[in-house]
Amino acid sequence: MSQQDDIEYQLDTLAIRTGHTRSFEGEHGEPIFLTSSFVYENAAEAAAKFSGAEPGNIYSRFTNPTVAMFEKRLAALDGGERCVATSSGMAAIMAVAMSFLKTGDHVICSRAVFGSTVSLFEKYVSKFGVAVDFVDLTDINAWKNAIRPETKLLFVESPSNPLSEIADVQALSDLAHKNDALLAIDNSFCTPALQQPLKLGADLVVYSATKYLDGQGRALGGAVVGSDKLLEEVFGYVRTAGPSMSPFNAWVFLKGLETLKLRMNAHSASAQKIAEWLQTHDKIEKVYFAGLKDHVGHELAAKQQKGFGGIVSFEVIGGRDSAWKVIDNTKFISITGNLGDVKSTITHPATTTHGKLSPEAKEAAGIREGLIRLSVGLEDADDIIRDLSHGLDLV
Numbered sequence: 089m090s091q092q093d094d095i096e097y098q099l100d101t102l103a104i105r106t107g108h109t110r111s112f113e114g115e116h117g118e119p120i121f122l123t124s125s126f127v128y129e130n131a132a133e134a135a136a137k138f139s140g141a142e143p144g145n146i147y148s149r150f151t152n153p154t155v156a157m158f159e160k161r162l163a164a165l166d167g168g169e170r171c172v173a174t175s176s177g178m179a180a181i182m183a184v185a186m187s188f189l190k191t192g193d194h195v196i197c198s199r200a201v202f203g204s205t206v207s208l209f210e211k212y213v214s215k216f217g218v219a220v221d222f223v224d225l226t227d228i229n230a231w232k233n234a235i236r237p238e239t240k241l242l243f244v245e246s247p248s249n250p251l252s253e254i255a256d257v258q259a260l261s262d263l264a265h266k267n268d269a270l271l272a273i274d275n276s277f278c279t280p281a282l283q284q285p286l287k288l289g290a291d292l293v294v295y296s297a298t299k300y301l302d303g304q305g306r307a308l309g310g311a312v313v314g315s316d317k318l319l320e321e322v323f324g325y326v327r328t329a330g331p332s333m334s335p336f337n338a339w340v341f342l343k344g345l346e347t348l349k350l351r352m353n354a355h356s357a358s359a360q361k362i363a364e365w366l367q368t369h370d371k372i373e374k375v376y377f378a379g380l381k382d383h384v385g386h387e388l389a390a391k392q393q394k395g396f397g398g399i400v401s402f403e404v405i406g407g408r409d410s411a412w413k414v415i416d417n418t419k420f421i422s423i424t425g426n427l428g429d430v431k432s433t434i435t436h437p438a439t440t441t442h443g444k445l446s447p448e449a450k451e452a453a454g455i456r457e458g459l460i461r462l463s464v465g466l467e468d469a470d471d472i473i474r475d476l477s478h479g480l481d482l483v
């Protein structure tokens with residue numbers, strides 16, 4: 089579709105058609121511009137490009153056509169004005185912190201976020217005199233009580249990892265805006281195919297593109313999406329500090345976005361089937377999946393998401409021994425910390441992703457020894473069920 093086109097396209101069309109302006113070669117597939125810099129006809133053109141008087145490519149730390157295609161496409165899927173791509177999901181979160189926080193500011197972060205996000209705020213961002221408090225993401229009063237005059241950013245991941253807790257994005261957005269703070273959502277688990285946080289009132293959406301945006305476990309990347317005004321700040325930080333996405337990775341993610349909705353719907357359908365099967369299993373104590381009617385966040389998730397996603401966590405009776413038995417007796421499910429892949433992956437959070445937490449912190453976060461996190465891939469759902477059964481039958 090042409091850049092002048094003012095028709096409002098649906099997400100499926102945007103995912104395939106946005107961002108690519110054909111070069112003079114007339115290529116059909118999106119080209120990979122593996123070049124660090126760009127050349128000019130003469131010194132005057134170089135001067136105009138460098139001063140910003142003329143738009144155009146300068147240097148791939150901040151202007152690369154393949155990366156720009158990915159940014160335009162992801163921004164369109166999220167309904168955002170602009171996107172800035174980064175080298176990883178953590179780099180995207182760091183870019184938000186460096187762009188919008190300064191010494192003396194305060195951040196409120198949901199407790200159940202990606203482990204490195206906790207370390208980033210606690211160990212590194214705090215070095216610059218930024219205070220952070222962690223609160224229960226489902227308890228809006230805890231967020232209200234944590235607000236201070238210096239609060240500048242509310243950061244939340246919903247659904248949470250690994251227990252699929254759901255935050256009320258609209259309520260958090262109201263709270264943030266009443267206090268002149270920004271609301272940032274880590275939307276890596278849902279992707280814009282299942283949840284569009286900007287439309288629920290969030291100011292910034294961050295991604296680990298490494299997960300579902302790629303979807304096939306190949307490349308590391310991240311992104312921040314939001315308004316032109318806010319993203320100009322993020323762009324300034326990324327162009328200066330340099331946590332930029334590689335053009336090759338951008339091309340991988342562009343291809344990932346084309347099939348994103350199909351994959352997310354398929355992940356969600358299989359996860360639903362597996363969660364319902366686990367719920368009836370006599371060796372299972374509890375299943376954590378927002379698609380189940382008795383999950384505390386079910387109604388909220390049904391309201392703010394278009395699907396429940398592909399992550400299912402469950403607690404096996406008998407603690408660590410049983411959980412490890414289930415994991416070790418799978419035949420094809422990969423034992424790995426990554427998620428959002430076409431390949432199903434299985435993890436024991438208490439000894440891996442959340443292994444550094446104290447026993448008290450684990451208990452507070454609901455990370456028990458019998459807990460297993462499954463990222464449901466696109467293999468046949470009945471085969472996945474059979475693969476989990478090998479170990480469950482031995483418990």
Ligand SMILES: *Cc1c(COP(=O)(O)O)cnc(C)c1O
Pocket residue numbers: 176177178179202204205245249274276277295296297298299308309310
């Ligand atoms: C993986 C992940 C991150 C970090 O992303 P990287 O690409 O590994 O740097 C951040 N948030 C969530 C929810 C994740 O799953």
